[in-house]
Amino acid sequence: MGILEGKRLLITGVLTDQSIAFHVARLAQQEGATVVLSSFGRAMSITTRIAKRLPAEAPVIELDVTNPEQLEGLADVLRQHVDGLDGVLHSIGFAPEAALGGNFLHTQWEDVATAVHVSAFSLKSLAVACLPLMVGEGRTSSVVGLDFDAQVAWPKYDWMGVAKAAFESTSRYLARDLGPQGVRVNLVAAGPIKTTAAKSIPGFDEFDGVWGGSRAPIGWDMSDPEPAARACVALLSDWFPKTTAEIIHVDGGVHAMGA
Numbered sequence: 001m002g003i004l005e006g007k008r009l010l011i012t013g014v015l016t017d018q019s020i021a022f023h024v025a026r027l028a029q030q031e032g033a034t035v036v037l038s039s040f041g042r043a044m045s046i047t048t049r050i051a052k053r054l055p056a057e058a059p060v061i062e063l064d065v066t067n068p069e070q071l072e073g074l075a076d077v078l079r080q081h082v083d084g085l086d087g088v089l090h091s092i093g094f095a096p097e098a099a100l101g102g103n104f105l106h107t108q109w110e111d112v113a114t115a116v117h118v119s120a121f122s123l124k125s126l127a128v129a130c131l132p133l134m135v136g137e138g139r140t141s142s143v144v145g146l147d148f149d150a151q152v153a154w155p156k157y158d159w160m161g162v163a164k165a166a167f168e169s170t171s172r173y174l175a176r177d178l179g180p181q182g183v184r185v186n187l188v189a190a191g192p193i194k195t196t197a198a199k200s201i202p203g204f205d206e207f208d209g210v211w212g213g214s215r216a217p218i219g220w221d222m223s224d225p226e227p228a229a230r231a232c233v234a235l236l237s238d239w240f241p242k243t244t245a246e247i248i249h250v251d252g253g254v255h256a257m258g259a
């Protein structure tokens with residue numbers, strides 16, 4: 001029996017079969033979960049195609065995390081596929097070009113606001129929109145988000161780094177406010193992985209210099225999303241029953257090493 005047997009999950013953020021979320025969905029199904037995917041706008045048709053590559057084709061619903069009407073209607077749309085939710089994966093990040101790439105001192109607030117709205121505030125929006133399906137007498141559920149360590153300043157990551165700092169803080173406040181209803185909220189801080197979102201960060205290859213050298217004591221492979229996905233699956237399972245407001249680093253150990 002898998003560690004997610006009987007669990008019903010909403011998994012956001014599947015864009016390609018390199019997406020971290022795709023591997024969470026794949027492993028979750030292998031571990032026994034029923035999965036619903038969400039996508040948005042023009043990506044809908046791509047996600048629908050990619051969904052066929054999962055062990056079991058998953059339904060794809062539409063959710064732009066910045067769209068109030070879609071958030072409002074999310075629980076009803078989900079009910080057409082599942083009668084409740086035991087877990088939600090937030091695997092969403094976006095920053096306009098002007099907010100990345102070394103333009104930190106000159107980025108306009110509108111671009112920063114977009115990055116924070118899509119990449120940080122959305123954790124709250126998503127969790128609250130799913131809440132009616134996640135809570136009930138004696139029930140527990142799990143919200144998991146994908147983070148990039150925001151404790152330090154990175155080359156080129158700029159306002160996305162600031163958005164990730166907001167994301168980390170949002171997860172703690174959510175854990176505080178949703179804990180009494182049995183909802184755990186945790187993040188996986190992954191090392192760099194070559195996905196669509198990552199490739200859109202100018203200078204992303206510079207991370208190779210940090211992770212590719214000897215700083216990761218157990219090594220790190222930038223083309224392998226599975227280690228981060230496995231941690232997400234573990235956090236969505238019942239195997240972290242008393243862990244909330246936590247950030248699990250899945251980065252080969254880099255976060256804890258000196259230069």
Ligand SMILES: NC(=O)c1ccc[n+]([C@@H]2O[C@H](COP(=O)([O-])OP(=O)(O)OC[C@H]3O[C@@H](n4cnc5c(N)ncnc54)[C@H](O)[C@@H]3O)[C@@H](O)[C@H]2O)c1
Binds near residue numbers: 040064094191
């Ligand atoms: N790739 C990395 O190096 C890395 C490392 C650590 C954390 N992360 C985080 O992992 C998460 C997933 O990214 P990924 O690397 O798998 O890339 P990805 O490009 O495959 O996924 C990003 C997803 O965000 C979705 N998205 C963007 N704007 C949205 C909106 N308004 N509403 C709904 N969905 C929206 C996209 O459709 C896409 O599916 C992001 O939060 C990212 O910051 C990535």
